[in-house]
Amino acid sequence: MNLVIASGKGGTGKTTVATSLAVTLARHGQTVAYVDCDVETPNGHLFLKPMVTRERPVEKLVPRVNQETCLLCGLCAAVCRFNAIACLPDQTLVYEELCHGCGGCTRVCPVGAITEAPHPVGVVKVGAAGAIQFVSGTLNVGESTSPPVIRATRQAAPAADWTILDAPPGTACPMMEAVRGSDYVVLVTEPTPFGLHDLRLALEVVKTFDLPCGVVVNRAQPGATEARDLCRQARVRILAEIPDAVAIAKEYSRGQLVVETVPGLREIFDQLCLRLLEEVPKEKCPHEMRQRLEAAIRASSQSPATGPPAAGDPFSTPRLAAPRQREEPTRAASAS
Amino acid sequence: MSDAAFICELVVMSGKGGTGKTSVTASLAVLAGSAVLADCDVDASNLPLVLDPREQRRETFTGGVRARIRREDCTACGQCKALCRFDAIFFDGPGHGRLPHTYRVDSAACEGCGVCHDVCPEHAIDLEPTEGGEWFVSETRFGPLLHARLRPGHGNSGRLVTLVRDQARQVAEAAGRRLILVDGPPGIGCPVIASLTGATRVLAVTEPTPSGEHDLERLLALARHFSIPAWVCVNKHDLNADMTLQIERRAAALGATVTERIPYDPAVTAAQRRGRPVVDVDHGPAAAAIRKLWERVRPFLADPPGPQLDTGRPAG
Numbered sequence: 291m292n293l294v295i296a297s298g299k300g301g302t303g304k305t306t307v308a309t310s311l312a313v314t315l316a317r318h319g320q321t322v323a324y325v326d327c328d329v330e331t332p333n334g335h336l337f338l339k340p341m342v343t344r345e346r347p348v349e350k351l352v353p354r355v356n357q358e359t360c361l362l363c364g365l366c367a368a369v370c371r372f373n374a375i376a377c378l379p380d381q382t383l384v385y386e387e388l389c390h391g392c393g394g395c396t397r398v399c400p401v402g403a404i405t406e407a408p409h410p411v412g413v414v415k416v417g418a419a420g421a422i423q424f425v426s427g428t429l430n431v432g433e434s435t436s437p438p439v440i441r442a443t444r445q446a447a448p449a450a451d452w453t454i455l456d457a458p459p460g461t462a463c464p465m466m467e468a469v470r471g472s473d474y475v476v477l478v479t480e481p482t483p484f485g486l487h488d489l490r491l492a493l494e495v496v497k498t499f500d501l502p503c504g505v506v507v508n509r510a511q512p513g514a515t516e517a518r519d520l521c522r523q524a525r526v527r528i529l530a531e532i533p534d535a536v537a538i539a540k541e542y543s544r545g546q547l548v549v550e551t552v553p554g555l556r557e558i559f560d561q562l563c564l565r566l567l568e569e570v571p572k573e574k575c576p577h578e579m580r581q582r583l584e585a586a587i588r589a590s591s592q593s594p595a596t597g598p599p600a601a602g603d604p605f606s607t608p609r610l611a612a613p614r615q616r617e618e619p620t621r622a623a624s625a626s
Numbered sequence: 627m628s629d630a631a632f633i634c635e636l637v638v639m640s641g642k643g644g645t646g647k648t649s650v651t652a653s654l655a656v657l658a659g660s661a662v663l664a665d666c667d668v669d670a671s672n673l674p675l676v677l678d679p680r681e682q683r684r685e686t687f688t689g690g691v692r693a694r695i696r697r698e699d700c701t702a703c704g705q706c707k708a709l710c711r712f713d714a715i716f717f718d719g720p721g722h723g724r725l726p727h728t729y730r731v732d733s734a735a736c737e738g739c740g741v742c743h744d745v746c747p748e749h750a751i752d753l754e755p756t757e758g759g760e761w762f763v764s765e766t767r768f769g770p771l772l773h774a775r776l777r778p779g780h781g782n783s784g785r786l787v788t789l790v791r792d793q794a795r796q797v798a799e800a801a802g803r804r805l806i807l808v809d810g811p812p813g814i815g816c817p818v819i820a821s822l823t824g825a826t827r828v829l830a831v832t833e834p835t836p837s838g839e840h841d842l843e844r845l846l847a848l849a850r851h852f853s854i855p856a857w858v859c860v861n862k863h864d865l866n867a868d869m870t871l872q873i874e875r876r877a878a879a880l881g882a883t884v885t886e887r888i889p890y891d892p893a894v895t896a897a898q899r900r901g902r903p904v905v906d907v908d909h910g911p912a913a914a915a916i917r918k919l920w921e922r923v924r925p926f927l928a929d930p931p932g933p934q935l936d937t938g939r940p941a942g
Contacts (some may be wrong), residue, residue, distance in 0.1 A: 299644060300640075330812075330814045333836070333840060333841070392739030394739055394740065394744065429815060431814060435816060436815045460669040461778040462781060483898050484672040487670075498734070543834055543869055
């Protein structure tokens with residue numbers, strides 16, 4: 291089951307949802323692989339704190355021109371649609387950062403003067419965070435094309451009941467690279483004008499892929515209905531609402547996994563798992579796995595003493611939903 | 627470059643998304659009063675939502691080409707698939723009288739390199755220009771705004787960013803405006819690099835969280851790579867005082883200049899709900915901090931940065 295956690299706007303809580311969901315599913319006995327596809331700014335490792343056991347470079351092939359044998363015929367420059375090769379009167383130049391690595395130039399060179407050499411663009415790290423299998427891709431600083439690193443990261447993901455892909459923000463090619471080929475999309479949003487505007491765009495992308503999807507509203511305000519209205523119009527289900535609470539922001543700022551440290555979130559994520567079971571394509575989620583997860587969630591909700599922090603009614607979290615209070619600034623003056 | 631021709635291009639960036647780039651940029655637009663504004667977050671453009679733009683001009687962005695296989699001419703030889711480096715060709719296209727299946731291009735994966743078009747023995751593959759989105763010139767109370775909408779799911783965001791910046795510069799030159807305020811995209815990849823190359827200065831807005839710190843480090847490394855001086859502003863600093871200090875120390879160590887902090891203030895989101903920049907409607911703690919931030923950076927925007935990275939602090 292490939293589940294991708296995406297959003298149009300950045301900073302809405304993709305990583306919070308992805309890591310918390312991974313932890314929740316693993317706690318209920320499912321095998322889970324967390325795959326960080328936000329290769330420009332990967333953050334999952336900051337919260338899952340994995341042991342990385344393997345690191346593999348990601349390379350793209352770029353042309354190398356043998357100036358000795360080059361005829362300066364210019365065919366390579368003519369065929370390159372990214373202007374990554376220039377044929378000057380005395381030499382042929384390659385601009386590696388513009389090259390997409392399509393291999394077109396190598397193919398057309400009449401004298402075989404162009405070979406392809408690997409050029410590093412990123413790394414893929416593989417490891418484990420407790421029972422969770424961890425994979426994370428990182429784009430090298432200065433490199434512009436993240437899709438090859440995202441592809442390599444996805445390919446490195448081990449088989450699991452649930453493969454949770456943490457997508458990059460936006461609606462352009464990196465986001466698409468993470469979304470395409472997945473089984474279900476969870477879009478995380480926040481109920482602000484920016485959040486909802488970008489949710490609409492993200493829904494359009496998901497529609498072009500014809501993938502089933504649902505929405506998680508983060509920083510939900512009690513009584514705010516815009517997100518619900520939008521989802522009703524777009525006919526997508528709201529899978530969960532995570533309340534706007536200073537406690538969550540503070541725990542996050544300390545690098546904590548909020549599902550483990552903030553009261554009430556465990557129940558919200560248990561419910562999210564149950565909703566996902568109703569929503570995800572049946573053929574991707576074997577009956578036995580479904581039953582196992584349902585039974586585990588039911589068992590844990592009947593024995594709230596099994597772990598910290600016990601909470602009340604899983605369907606309402608009044609303590610968290612209280613209006614956000616202004617924090618006293620910790621310092622009056624700014625840094626000098 | 628002569629002093630008269632100098633136009634400062636200040637790019638507001640963050641690495642991590644959702645740290646407050648757009649809210650800060652919109653407020654700086656109010657305080658600057660006579661800047662040209664450019665929203666380079668072309669796949670999730672938000673600056674227009676708080677500047678009430680009146681559209682003056684709308685243009686189509688042609689975002690390169692995509693391959694398309696004419697199924698009636700495809701003989702399913704498979705050469706295109708064998709040579710495609712982008713996994714963009716699939717053997718599940720509709721068949722015709724002679725074949726049960728043909729090859730098909732996944733236009734979302736196609737990068738438009740044209741290799742398949744060049745090798746196809748039947749010349750059955752067309753390269754079609756794609757409409758990659760639109761870009762706009764709008765008028766706002768605070769100056770002209772250049773913005774764009776990448777067609778959702780489309781690539782080539784870097785080229786659209788470059789186009790928006792070029793147009794912003796033309797508008798600034800024509801109107802004699804000396805400052806371009808750029809609302810940058812998140813991340814450190816293609817659209818960010820397109821927003822940074824040749825810019826004058828970076829203002830990095832971050833938040834006191836491990837992700838904020840981690841992503842800021844990557845952004846500052848990129849700014850250094852392009853030799854662009856960077857200011858760092860920690861937004862919502864009171865969320866975690868220790869982390870704020872840690873980030874500011876780290877930023878200074880990486881060669882950036884630490885500037886004003888902005889406190890967490892619900893007035894920022896409230897202003898966004900009203901579709902206005904926060905300094906335009908509020909005098910609370912966040913608005914006050916952004917005003918101070920503007921006063922601190924303003925003296926440095928009139929001239930090109932010197933050969934050494936200056937401190938970003940007014941003398942005295």
